[in-house]
Amino acid sequence: MSELRVGVLPETNDRVERAVREAGGSVVEVREGERLDGLVVWFGTRPDDLERTLEAHPEASWVQLPSAGIEKYAGSLRAHLELAWTSAKGAYAEPVAEHALALTLALLRLLPERARATSWGEVAGTSLHGLEVVVVGAGGVGLEIVRLMKGFRTTVTVVRRSDAPAEGADRTVTSDRLAEVLAHADVVVVAAALTDGTRRLLDADALALLQPHAVVVNIARGGLIDTDALVSALREERIAGAALDVTDPEPLPDGHPLWTEPRALITPHTADTPAMIEPLLADRIGRNVAARRAGSPLEGVVDPRAGY
Numbered sequence: 001m002s003e004l005r006v007g008v009l010p011e012t013n014d015r016v017e018r019a020v021r022e023a024g025g026s027v028v029e030v031r032e033g034e035r036l037d038g039l040v041v042w043f044g045t046r047p048d049d050l051e052r053t054l055e056a057h058p059e060a061s062w063v064q065l066p067s068a069g070i071e072k073y074a075g076s077l078r079a080h081l082e083l084a085w086t087s088a089k090g091a092y093a094e095p096v097a098e099h100a101l102a103l104t105l106a107l108l109r110l111l112p113e114r115a116r117a118t119s120w121g122e123v124a125g126t127s128l129h130g131l132e133v134v135v136v137g138a139g140g141v142g143l144e145i146v147r148l149m150k151g152f153r154t155t156v157t158v159v160r161r162s163d164a165p166a167e168g169a170d171r172t173v174t175s176d177r178l179a180e181v182l183a184h185a186d187v188v189v190v191a192a193a194l195t196d197g198t199r200r201l202l203d204a205d206a207l208a209l210l211q212p213h214a215v216v217v218n219i220a221r222g223g224l225i226d227t228d229a230l231v232s233a234l235r236e237e238r239i240a241g242a243a244l245d246v247t248d249p250e251p252l253p254d255g256h257p258l259w260t261e262p263r264a265l266i267t268p269h270t271a272d273t274p275a276m277i278e279p280l281l282a283d284r285i286g287r288n289v290a291a292r293r294a295g296s297p298l299e300g301v302v303d304p305r306a307g308y
Helices: 014-022 047-056 071-079 093-108 111-116 140-150 175-182 204-208 227-235 274-294
Strands: 005-009 038-041 062-064 084-086 132-136 155-160 171-174 187-190 215-218 241-244 264-266
Touching (some): 038 274, 047 071, 093 187, 093 264, 111 264, 132 140, 140 155, 155 175, 171 175, 175 204, 204 227
Parallel strands (some): 005 038, 038 062, 062 084, 132 155, 155 171, 241 264
16 A cells, blocks of 8 residues: 555644654544544543544555553444454553552552551561462463562463463463462462453452462453452452452542551553553554555454454
8 A cells, every 4th residue: 555544533643743754654634624544542542432433534444552551442343343452462561560569569568558657667678589470361461460570480371362372371260260279379360351251350259269378460441350359359358459440440449448457459451551651552553554564464453343
């Protein structure tokens, strides 16, 4: 394709225009009568605006979404199965995995409790080295978490939909064996996509399988964990701690019991801040524009039926 005309929602910006231009494409205004070959969905785009644009521009054949989780735009994906859809999955792996590691270490070293302390307290804490870690999900983020965890001589089990070995993991099991591996886990990191099949994956029954010293970290989507069940498990000291960068509901309301739970650590969806991820998304856009022009495989291809 000699020219790729790309529209940007909700509006264009210098970072996107530079990425598209350097890849040999051109950014055009999203308006009636303007031909679009592709559409970049930047941060802040509302689902109904995306749908209206797709209906008005049936000639567009490729859509780039801004996040790894795509449930926000699920309606448009299901309605336009003929389009080539790409997301940011894998593009933000390094900063998100870094945050997962930071949350894990904070829990093991009892930092949530120490941050609230007003006296010296007892000497306590656990080293990550040598622990049994379960990573739920084997996308770009999950695999980067595996890589970081292996630096601590951990034994890492990956839980994923397929039985294909996950790079770097000591063991890979299918999702139907989640209960089996939870019973032996010291650390559980949730890095899966949120779909109808994974919603509340860690429910009361799953949390009941964990050992009292186990900790849970979620950097994926809040809906993967049953929040009420997690609150109960923490309150009753059936698990040692939970660190959540994502919650259900989100934002977590003021006054929610997780805010005052001494074994909980909440960060406000900051595993991938705009300053971290905007240049990474622009790089992904540029590579996909170049691939689209060359007829090469795209990065971050989404299966609209599977939801990720």
